[in-house]
Amino acid sequence: MKLIIGNRAFSSWSLRGWLAAKQSGLPFDTELVPMDTPEWLSGEAKREMPSGTVPVLWDHGTPVWDSMAILLWLADKGGHDRFWPRELPARALCYAMVAEMHSGFAPLRAGCPMNLKERFPDFAPTPEITANVTRIAALWREARDNFGSASDLPWLFGAFSAADVMFAPVVTRIDTYGLPVPPETRAYVDAILAHPWMAEWIALARAETFPFARYLVPGGIPA
Ligand SMILES: N[C@@H](CCC(=O)N[C@@H](CS)C(=O)NCC(=O)O)C(=O)O
Numbered sequence: 001m002k003l004i005i006g007n008r009a010f011s012s013w014s015l016r017g018w019l020a021a022k023q024s025g026l027p028f029d030t031e032l033v034p035m036d037t038p039e040w041l042s043g044e045a046k047r048e049m050p051s052g053t054v055p056v057l058w059d060h061g062t063p064v065w066d067s068m069a070i071l072l073w074l075a076d077k078g079g080h081d082r083f084w085p086r087e088l089p090a091r092a093l094c095y096a097m098v099a100e101m102h103s104g105f106a107p108l109r110a111g112c113p114m115n116l117k118e119r120f121p122d123f124a125p126t127p128e129i130t131a132n133v134t135r136i137a138a139l140w141r142e143a144r145d146n147f148g149s150a151s152d153l154p155w156l157f158g159a160f161s162a163a164d165v166m167f168a169p170v171v172t173r174i175d176t177y178g179l180p181v182p183p184e185t186r187a188y189v190d191a192i193l194a195h196p197w198m199a200e201w202i203a204l205a206r207a208e209t210f211p212f213a214r215y216l217v218p219g220g221i222p223a
Pocket residue numbers: 006010011012013014035052053054055065066067068
């Protein structure tokens with residue numbers, strides 16, 4: 001299998017696809033297509049991207065695009081137990097959290113784009129961003145309190161799951177923008193940032209030298 005990703009420093013959806021591929025346990029190659037180059041903007045670099053976006057998984061001639069579809073495909077192939085909690089109430093919450101993350105939290109996503117190269121400690125979140133973070137912290141607490149805390153592991157549902165995959169870029173945003181969170185939320189942030197797959201991704205992201213202006217200021221796309 002081949003996973004096509006964008007810039008590691010900025011492409012949060014690519015990070016989700018890549019973590020899902022790691023979690024599947026299946027062998028895969030990663031191909032990085034630098035974003036916002038002339039070839040990207042003309043569409044020439046997007047020949048293998050059916051929706052014009054990254055990530056895309058190519059599984060022996062079959063393209064699967066969109067991080068959510070990639071995660072579902074890899075759960076089918078690698079084993080559902082790797083992605084979803086076995087007990088049904090936990091699974092229901094995990095499905096709902098993953099879907100809410102995939103479709104929601106627009107103010108946080110737009111106002112605090114993933115940026116693994118910079119830090120914005122003086123960033124002042126809007127009320128909408130603060131409301132998103134409050135909701136996310138509540139979801140994490142619900143998962144941990146009901147299903148995760150019996151485990152020695154720090155992940156949302158005990159074992160690392162699709163929920164940890166989907167929320168990982170949000171974790172980096174809390175860190176990058178110094179968004180205020182309660183101590184137990186910060187403990188989860190620190191655990192995800194220290195995960196070996198995250199450490200690997202972040203180190204490669206920091207080493208990237210592609211010119212890329214889009215997300216270099218907080219607040220999103222500069223004028
Ligand atoms: N819903 C999609 C979103 C993918 C997406 O928007 N990816 C961005 C990069 S993070 C992209 O490729 N945008 C197209 C562009 O910048 O031209 C997913 O979950 O994969």
